[in-house]
Amino acid sequence: MTDSCSRLKFVSAFFFFPVRSLLGRIGMRWDISAIANAYYREEFNRVPAAEKAVVLPHCLIDEKCQARFSKEEGVLCVKCERCRCGEIRDLCEERGWQFYISPSTNFTKRLVQRRGIRAALGAACDFEIEKGIRSTRITLRGVRLKRKKVIPQVLLTSRYDCLHNDIDWELLRRIILNGAGGV
Ligand code: SF4
Structure with a gap:
């Protein structure tokens, strides 16, 4: 996709987002996170490893999670292997990325x-993506979180469930290993 095509797609997807249910009735539907991921992909891959982070939501951790909580860094995974967060933490450490499990969107912004x-x-x-779009300034150069712009890549959770959620862990691993868009 050319730069201008990708930019146009991105701008249109967000511009028409508030009326998407209306447009859905005439068959116009689009996956906003896929469009945003594609648009930001190259820029994301250009950021040095030390300034990149995996920030996972706490709904992915196991009910019997052994982690402590830090006001500074969120959920401190101890790699108990009850969920796959520990494995992702290991991979991030290997690749020089930062790794966090966040209890909330506001915590992530401060982090x-x-x-x-x-x-x-x-x-x-x-639900969280929609809430984020409504409450966050999304620009062509990144998402504004407080005074900082961040280049995002987002994976959709497979369930709309704050207790037993799941993601495509293999895709997450591939992005860390090969870059966004890597296979
Ligand atoms: S692997 Fe980490 S995040 Fe997952 S349940 Fe164990 S301590 Fe908690």
Whole structure:
């Protein structure tokens, strides 16, 4: 896709987002996170590893999670293997990326500020994505979180469930290993 085509697609997808249910009735539907991921992909891959972070939502951790909570860094995974967060934490450490499990969107915004994160790979359900679009300034140069712009890549959670959620863990691994858009 050419730069101008991708930009036009991105701008249109967000411009018409508020009336998407109306347009859906005449058969016009689009996957906003796929369009945004495609648009930001190259820029995301250009950010150095140390300024990249995987920031996962706490709905992905196991009910019997052994982690402690830190006000500074969120859920501190101890790699108990009850969920796959520990494995992703290991992979991030190997590749020099930062890794966090966040209890809330506001926590993530403060984290980005504190830790100098320039590109964030996260996961969210449709509801959180929609809430984020309504409450966050999304620009062609990134998503504004407090005073910082961050280049995002988002994986959709497979369930609309705050307790037993799941994501495509293999895709997450491939993005860390090969870059966004990598296979
Ligand atoms: S692997 Fe980490 S995040 Fe997952 S349940 Fe264990 S301590 Fe919690």
